Amino acid sequence: MRRVLLVLGLAFLWAPVLLLAGYAFSDSRVPFEWGGFSLRWFTALANNARILDAAWLSLRIGAAAASLATLLGMALGWVLARHGPFAGRPVFGALAGAPLVLPEVVTGLSLLLLFVGLQALTGWPAQRGAVTVWLAHSALGMAYVAVLVQARLAGLDPALEEAAADLGASPFAVFRTVTLPLIAPSLAAGWLLAFTLSLDDVVLASFVSGPGATTLPVYLFSQLRLGMTPEANALAAVFLVVGAVLSAIAWVFRRRAG
Amino acid sequence: MTLLALESVTKRFGAVAALDALSLEIGAGEFFALLGGSGSGKSTLLRAVAGFELPDAGRVLLRGQDISRQPPPARDVAMMFQSYALFPHLSVADNIAYGLRRAGEGRAAIAARVAELVALLALGGMEARRPRQLSGGQQQRVALARALARRPSLILLDEPLAALDSGLRERTGLELRALQRRLGASFVMVTHDQAEALALADRVAVLEQGRIAQVASPRELYDRPATRSVARFLGAANVLEAGTLPLGAEVAAPAYALRPERIRLVDALPAINGTPATVADLAFRGGDALLLAQVAGGPLLRVVLPAGAALPEAGAAILLAWDAAALAPLAA
Amino acid sequence: MTRGVAWLALLALVAAPLAIVIGMSFSTPDAGVPPVVPPLGRAGWQGSWDSWALIFADTFYLDTLLRSLRLAAVTAGLCLLLGFAMALGIASARPAWQPALLALVLLPFWTGFVLRLTAWVGLLRDHGWINAMLLRLGVIAEPLPLLYSDGALLAGMVHSYLPFAVLPLAAALARRDLAVEEAAADLGARPMTVFLTVTLPLAAPAAAAAFLLVFIPAAGEVVIPEMLGAPDSMLIGRAIWGEFFQTRDWPTAAALSTALLALLLVPIALYQRLSVLK
Numbered sequence: 001m002r003r004v005l006l007v008l009g010l011a012f013l014w015a016p017v018l019l020l021a022g023y024a025f026s027d028s029r030v031p032f033e034w035g036g037f038s039l040r041w042f043t044a045l046a047n048n049a050r051i052l053d054a055a056w057l058s059l060r061i062g063a064a065a066a067s068l069a070t071l072l073g074m075a076l077g078w079v080l081a082r083h084g085p086f087a088g089r090p091v092f093g094a095l096a097g098a099p100l101v102l103p104e105v106v107t108g109l110s111l112l113l114l115f116v117g118l119q120a121l122t123g124w125p126a127q128r129g130a131v132t133v134w135l136a137h138s139a140l141g142m143a144y145v146a147v148l149v150q151a152r153l154a155g156l157d158p159a160l161e162e163a164a165a166d167l168g169a170s171p172f173a174v175f176r177t178v179t180l181p182l183i184a185p186s187l188a189a190g191w192l193l194a195f196t197l198s199l200d201d202v203v204l205a206s207f208v209s210g211p212g213a214t215t216l217p218v219y220l221f222s223q224l225r226l227g228m229t230p231e232a233n234a235l236a237a238v239f240l241v242v243g244a245v246l247s248a249i250a251w252v253f254r255r256r257a258g
Numbered sequence: 259m260t261l262l263a264l265e266s267v268t269k270r271f272g273a274v275a276a277l278d279a280l281s282l283e284i285g286a287g288e289f290f291a292l293l294g295g296s297g298s299g300k301s302t303l304l305r306a307v308a309g310f311e312l313p314d315a316g317r318v319l320l321r322g323q324d325i326s327r328q329p330p331p332a333r334d335v336a337m338m339f340q341s342y343a344l345f346p347h348l349s350v351a352d353n354i355a356y357g358l359r360r361a362g363e364g365r366a367a368i369a370a371r372v373a374e375l376v377a378l379l380a381l382g383g384m385e386a387r388r389p390r391q392l393s394g395g396q397q398q399r400v401a402l403a404r405a406l407a408r409r410p411s412l413i414l415l416d417e418p419l420a421a422l423d424s425g426l427r428e429r430t431g432l433e434l435r436a437l438q439r440r441l442g443a444s445f446v447m448v449t450h451d452q453a454e455a456l457a458l459a460d461r462v463a464v465l466e467q468g469r470i471a472q473v474a475s476p477r478e479l480y481d482r483p484a485t486r487s488v489a490r491f492l493g494a495a496n497v498l499e500a501g502t503l504p505l506g507a508e509v510a511a512p513a514y515a516l517r518p519e520r521i522r523l524v525d526a527l528p529a530i531n532g533t534p535a536t537v538a539d540l541a542f543r544g545g546d547a548l549l550l551a552q553v554a555g556g557p558l559l560r561v562v563l564p565a566g567a568a569l570p571e572a573g574a575a576i577l578l579a580w581d582a583a584a585l586a587p588l589a590a
Numbered sequence: 591m592t593r594g595v596a597w598l599a600l601l602a603l604v605a606a607p608l609a610i611v612i613g614m615s616f617s618t619p620d621a622g623v624p625p626v627v628p629p630l631g632r633a634g635w636q637g638s639w640d641s642w643a644l645i646f647a648d649t650f651y652l653d654t655l656l657r658s659l660r661l662a663a664v665t666a667g668l669c670l671l672l673g674f675a676m677a678l679g680i681a682s683a684r685p686a687w688q689p690a691l692l693a694l695v696l697l698p699f700w701t702g703f704v705l706r707l708t709a710w711v712g713l714l715r716d717h718g719w720i721n722a723m724l725l726r727l728g729v730i731a732e733p734l735p736l737l738y739s740d741g742a743l744l745a746g747m748v749h750s751y752l753p754f755a756v757l758p759l760a761a762a763l764a765r766r767d768l769a770v771e772e773a774a775a776d777l778g779a780r781p782m783t784v785f786l787t788v789t790l791p792l793a794a795p796a797a798a799a800a801f802l803l804v805f806i807p808a809a810g811e812v813v814i815p816e817m818l819g820a821p822d823s824m825l826i827g828r829a830i831w832g833e834f835f836q837t838r839d840w841p842t843a844a845a846l847s848t849a850l851l852a853l854l855l856v857p858i859a860l861y862q863r864l865s866v867l868k
Contacts, residue, residue: 002675002678002679002682003679004677005675005677005678005679006675006678006679006680006691007676007679009672009676009679009752009756010676010694010695012672012752013694013695013698013749013750013752013753014694014698016706016709016710016713016749017698017701017706017709019712019719020407020701020705020706020709020712021279021701025634030717031712032712032713032718032719032722049813050745054708057373057800057820064860072595072596072599075595075596075599076591076599076600078592078596079592079593079596083593086593087782092597093862094605094859094862095600095601095605096596096600097862097865098604098858100865101802101803101806101854101858101861101862102806102807102810102851102854102858103807103809103810103811103827103850103854104807104808104812104827105809105810105812105827105830105831105847105850106608106611106810106830106847106850106851108551108609109611109830109834109843109844109847110608110610110611110813110847111603113607113609113611113614113840113844114602114606114607114610117610123669130854135603138603139603139604141600142603147865155827155840156704157341157343158345159339159341160343160345161695162308162310162330162337162339162343163311163330163337163343163345163404164345164356165310165329165330166308166309166310166330166331166333166335166336166337166868167331167336167355167357167360167404167407167408168357168360168361168408169331170331170360171361172444175632177356178345181347181413182346193846199702200699200702200703201703202703202704202812202813203664203812203813206835207834211733216572216702217702217703217704217777219704220702220708221704221813222639222705224704224707224708224711224817225816228708228711228712232705232708233712233816235705236701236702236705236706236709237842239700239702239705240697240698240699240700240701242700243699243700243701246696246700247693247696247700249695251689251690251693254689
């Protein structure tokens with residue numbers, strides 16, 4: 001019974017995705033119609049400059065946002081795990097967790113209004129674009145990193161850091177030689193999570209982005225609302241293969257570490 | 259020569275005084291045990307010496323120098339943690355070298371010292387392993403090697419044997435003591451296990467509610483406990499309140515401790531230092547036998563009889579006697 | 591120092607933006623023109639109740655809010671049911687298999703959010719895969735209107751949010767102490783009784799967290815209704831989106847966001863109580 005439902009659930013998750021990727025190899029001009037095996041849509045994708053530009057921008061924003069989110073999220077997780085019951089802690093915790101659950105429209109609108117207000121007051125940001133998307137995605141990602149880092153820190157034996165101090169390490173040396181290596185897996189996982197969140201986001205980017213800074217999901221959303229082409233199938237197939245390879249690499253790493 | 263001195267050290271957590279104006283002196287080259295139950299303050303005392311707790315009042319002196327306000331890295335002491343706290347991301351060799359690296363020693367000096375400690379603690383061939391690839395006993399030796407690496411004046415051991423299997427505990431304890439003798443190092447060990455403290459330490463301090471109940475050698479502590487609670491804590495002695503039994507003791511005291519193995523079964527009752535009783539319960543324990551003897555209108559006495567002795571039946575009337583010298587006067 | 595940086599990040603990127611939204615909801619609506627007065631400082635506060643009056647005067651917005659909450663609840667309920675069954679299946683698989691099964695749950699998401707939805711469009715539209723198959727098999731004579739319906743919307747919602755329910759539940763169920771269930775069986779409980787009296791109550795906090803983790807963001811979902819839902823069934827996320835991008839009435843968009851936030855305050859507080867960030 002348990003197994004039947006698990007298989008049914010997995011089939012529900014996989015069926016649309018497999019069909020999508022499978023028809024990428026169809027020669028037909030109509031998506032989801034079999035017209036014989038062909039790689040023409042992969043060739044078309046490779047020559048579609050607009051998709052490639054958008055993908056390149058998304059990758060850069062994703063990497064930058066994941067990096068800032070990791071730095072800020074580490075600070076948030078550290079304070080939550082290590083600073084005890086300081087004044088304002090309930091507010092701090094609520095704010096740190098808010099981006100995890102707030103509906104995207106609310107987050108998107110709120111960040112846009114922040115940027116508009118800042119611009120009116122200080123002249124910065126002069127125009128909305130990659131930088132504002134980067135900040136918005138960092139704000140989203142830092143909450144996820146914070147959860148991972150806090151959980152990891154809370155699970156560490158406090159004696160490890162005491163032992164380092166006892167053996168003559170300064171507070172900074174304790175952090176560099178003991179704490180940081182031990183939370184590194186969480187930081188890596190948090191970075192990857194923030195990166196994928198950024199790569200997948202439509203709503204925040206639609207709100208805070210400006211002309212000339214169209215990320216891949218926003219571009220796809222605007223195009224596919226009008227009608228789809230088999231290039232989208234090809235793109236999905238590429239993503240699926242990349243995802244499978246990255247998951248396999250992560251799995252091998254975890255096996256080696258564990 | 260006094261190595262470590264605590265002068266009226268007080269540490270409070272809220273309303274509870276974990277250390278209550280506690281004073282103590284420990285000599286160089288000594289193996290010293292802090293013995294007490296949970297909440298007695300023994301761990302707080304150790305952490306105050308290491309620098310993880312700052313005392314609210316009083317001073318901690320190492321070789322006569324006040325270190326009360328020094329942070330842990332500045333103190334010339336090293337702690338072996340109950341969990342060992344081995345760095346899981348570092349190899350055995352890197353764990354041992356950790357303190358030496360922080361001290362900025364040269365590569366060659368570090369390698370030589372690590373090799374020396376690896377040999378000393380029989381860790382050869384394990385230098386490249388990670389802590390989780392080691393057995394409990396090996397981990398314990400790595401933790402000890404790491405603490406010894408910088409040749410600190412004082413080694414603090416927090417329940418050094420508690421994480422080991424019971425079969426390994428006895429032998430490891432003896433190895434620990436042999437190593438301490440060989441190096442002439444000063445050890446301060448915290449333990450809740452009275453047998454461990456008595457077996458390993460040169461001197462034992464019994465802690466109760468943040469105060470020292472008694473400091474003495476193991477032999478003296480066992481034979482001459484100072485208070486009722488020390489007597490009960492060490493080997494479950496009988497505490498005889500003055501006036502309940504006819505006692506012929508040299509010193510007048512409010513109560514006396516009487517070891518269960520110092521009580522004999524006799525055929526004729528002496529005038530003093532003896533009592534009739536009935537056998538309330540009896541348990542054969544292999545090496546000896548435990549007898550609970552109820553004195554009519556008096557205490558329930560624990561009596562330990564040698565294995566070869568003829569044992570009475572439960573419910574039987576018996577006569578018990580002991581030597582006057584077996585009575586240890588208790589101050590409180 | 592660290593705490594200062596952390597506070598700064600939270601105030602600048604979370605608290606201030608939300609405060610501005612609330613403030614903006616009291617600005618004067620001026621359809622078609624984004625506000626000239628910046629939504630910051632004393633000048634930004636216009637103290638106008640116009641947007642709020644608009645929201646409460648017109649049952650359109652209240653209906654929209656209620657419909658959104660209902661959709662979120664149904665989505666979260668379905669995700670919880672299916673997710674719990676899947677998590678139980680994963681947690682009772684051999685430990686060596688569990689990471690692989692979790693990866694199988696996550697891997698479809700690598701196709702990307704938008705492309706996953708286009709897969710549903712490709713499946714469900716009039717000349718889509720399902721209709722083509724049914725026509726070829728002779729089951730139907732005319733294509734069924736599958737896309738742009740509540741069913742399509744729900745399928746897309748559950749498909750997108752299911753992993754958010756599976757992952758925390760699988761983690762909670764994998765951590766559970768099996769001896770407790772064995773003890774119940776040993777005391778004479780049959781498998782179903784063990785499940786109902788032991789497994790389920792012990793997993794209740796994780797199940798509540800999983801429900802809320804889907805419910806809260808689903809209440810404001812925009813993209814899925816936009817791509818799969820019926821055009822006439824208005825949802826709050828699309829309403830905010832529309833007020834902002836089409837009508838360009840920012841104060842009303844802000845007032846709707848504030849109203850949504852107010853409605854979600856209790857679920858959010860509940861979720862934070864259940865989750866690790868206490």
